[in-house]
Amino acid sequence: MTSTMIESKSIELLNEFGLFKAPVNVVKLAEKIGITIEEQDLDDGVSGFLVRKDGADIIGVNKYHPEVRKRFTISHEIGHFKLHVEVPLFVDYYKGSKLNRKNAGGNYRLEKQANTFAACLLMPKRLILDELAKLDEELEYELKLYSLSKKFIVSKEAMDYRLKALGLYDYGF
Ligand SMILES: [Zn+2]
Structure with a gap:
């Protein structure tokens, strides 16, 4: 999937729900597509996660993180939700944290795609x-x-x- 495709997907999604305006309301977007956002008491190194369950999809976000980081995390997880439908769980670590490299265990390509999606969605x-x-x-x-x-x-x-x-x-x- 190219960044151009990811960009198109993010714009389609915003237009579908009338949210194509700055600042982009990512919390509302998550609600509109049926995801529940939970602010949680997570370890400082954890930015957030996406859990996909039948009819109960949840994005968890670190409640201690600043607003701008929370918004990026939510957008990143929406990216996983829309782009990586075959994966039931993602846990995302804060880039600056040592945990990132060691425990992420994530697929670099999928993480990069979710970051591209988040940037296109928010900006x-x-x-x-x-x-x-x-x-x-x-x-x-x-x-x-x-x-x-x-x-x-x-x-x-x-x-x-x-x-x-x-x-x-x-x-x-
Ligand atoms: Zn991720």
């Missing part, structure tokens, strides 16, 4: 272009980054990565 290209158009072109990249990450409720790192992936890094220079 759709068209919405980013709309927001960029509202900003002063002369604004420094750092300030644009700040403004966009606030608008989309994502971390500056995630927005920076997304802008670079979209080739918008030099926007305004």
